[in-house]
Amino acid sequence: MTMAIDKHYYYQQVVHVTEQFLGPAAERFVRRQIEFRLGKPPETIGWGDIPKLKETICVALGILAKDQTIVDQAMRKFDLIVKE
Amino acid sequence: MAAINHTANKLTMAAERPRRSPFWLTYVVLGVLWLGTVSLSIRVDDSTTANRFNLSLLQLHAIQLALALPGLLIFMAILFAALSLWRYARAIGHSDESLGFRFVAYSIFTLLTGMVVGDYLGNIRQLAAQHAADPQRVKTIFVIITNHVSVAFALLTYGLLLRGAWLLLRSIGRRLDMAKKLVPTVAGFAALTATYLWLIHDNAASQMSTDPDITPTFGLPYWLVILTVVLPYVAAWFMGVLALMGMHQYHLQTTGIVYRLVFRKLVVGMTLFISLTILLQLLTQLSSLYATHNLSGILGIVVVIYIVLTYAFMLIAQGARKLHTIEKSY
Numbered sequence A: 001m002t003m004a005i006d007k008h009y010y011y012q013q014v015v016h017v018t019e020q021f022l023g024p025a026a027e028r029f030v031r032r033q034i035e036f037r038l039g040k041p042p043e044t045i046g047w048g049d050i051p052k053l054k055e056t057i058c059v060a061l062g063i064l065a066k067d068q069t070i071v072d073q074a075m076r077k078f079d080l081i082v083k084e
Numbered sequence B: 001m002a003a004i005n006h007t008a009n010k011l012t013m014a015a016e017r018p019r020r021s022p023f024w025l026t027y028v029v030l031g032v033l034w035l036g037t038v039s040l041s042i043r044v045d046d047s048t049t050a051n052r053f054n055l056s057l058l059q060l061h062a063i064q065l066a067l068a069l070p071g072l073l074i075f076m077a078i079l080f081a082a083l084s085l086w087r088y089a090r091a092i093g094h095s096d097e098s099l100g101f102r103f104v105a106y107s108i109f110t111l112l113t114g115m116v117v118g119d120y121l122g123n124i125r126q127l128a129a130q131h132a133a134d135p136q137r138v139k140t141i142f143v144i145i146t147n148h149v150s151v152a153f154a155l156l157t158y159g160l161l162l163r164g165a166w167l168l169l170r171s172i173g174r175r176l177d178m179a180k181k182l183v184p185t186v187a188g189f190a191a192l193t194a195t196y197l198w199l200i201h202d203n204a205a206s207q208m209s210t211d212p213d214i215t216p217t218f219g220l221p222y223w224l225v226i227l228t229v230v231l232p233y234v235a236a237w238f239m240g241v242l243a244l245m246g247m248h249q250y251h252l253q254t255t256g257i258v259y260r261l262v263f264r265k266l267v268v269g270m271t272l273f274i275s276l277t278i279l280l281q282l283l284t285q286l287s288s289l290y291a292t293h294n295l296s297g298i299l300g301i302v303v304v305i306y307i308v309l310t311y312a313f314m315l316i317a318q319g320a321r322k323l324h325t326i327e328k329s330y
Helices: A002-038 A047-065 A068-083 B002-008 B024-043 B047-052 B057-091 B098-130 B135-171 B182-202 B222-253 B257-285 B295-328
Strands: none
Touching (some): A002 A047, A002 A068, A002 B295, A047 A068, A047 B257, A047 B295, B024 B057, B024 B098, B057 B098, B057 B295, B098 B257, B098 B295, B135 B222, B135 B257, B182 B222, B222 B257, B257 B295
16 A cells, blocks of 8 residues: 555656646646656656656657756756655 | 757657648638639629729739738638647547637637638629629628628637637636726727727718718618627627637646746737737728728738738647647657
8 A cells, every 4th residue: 555655656746746847738748758658557656767757758848848947947856856 | 958959859749740631621621612702703893993993804803812812821820720729629638628729729710610701701792793783782781691690700709719718717727817907908898899889970881872882881770780780799809808818817827837838829829819800800890981092001901910810820820739749749
């Protein structure tokens, strides 16, 4: 049960950070990234999956926003999840 | 930025992949409809208009074609914007905001349908009057029909747009906040209505015209024009302005820095679309006021509105396609 809660926690954290950038599109975006990049059910991601997600999500944000400040801001927020 | 470019290749953006659009048939249908209106307009005997502007029939047809081509461009731009929005709404099918975007797309489809129907009615009017025993009477009947059809389409377009904006706001748990803007909006609309009424009252050709070259603007008594044209138009424009406020509120209050950046193009396009269509409808309603002005003045106004309106719909399409890119990236 504890494991399940932990894994759900990381998914929620990733969605929470992404929402600050992609708003209503964030959850759909994160789910697709996890399913396609990590090949696992979204809610089951763990601490070790965050760096890979951070890379792909930040690249996508860079392409969409064309603003390095926004990318840096997102990277810092994802680093905080890893450090927690 | 170099880091982004370096790793960008790793990210697959499905929206950027070349693929065949399943909507090509709608563009073909629209092109055929446009050809239909052009062929109707060329069949009309325009010798009186040519004489009025000191042009040969050939020159007049050349001007008609030159005016019709931007018409095709704007039709295509509107269809492109509507399809882009609709495609995006379909891509986010199970989300809260999907229905809002669908209604915005429906409103743009309705605007396009109204424009095509208006074009046909205008050209059929000319042809019917040409073959009628009493051309002025036929023109007047068509003017009454055209005005009421336009009013109906305006009400439907802005009504759907308002519903779309309302649904978008509901998707983020908000309602249209009018508190600060209510007084200036109502005051603005009161001024607009008064000006509109004054212009109609001052228009000698409002109910009938003694000049066979000038078609009456409304062909109805003043009170009936107010009841069946002016008030519904003002109501439609009011809904359009409310929809615009709703879209701006959604843009400001939705979460996501990047989402808002992408959505901004759509909002700018919608602002231009709503304000220019209102201006265009107002100008069309009062067309006989500038019928006596010189040709270059009229052409100038029409061309500027065409260009900016086309730009507005391209912005809407770009915004919708960029939002779609978020949904198709993995």
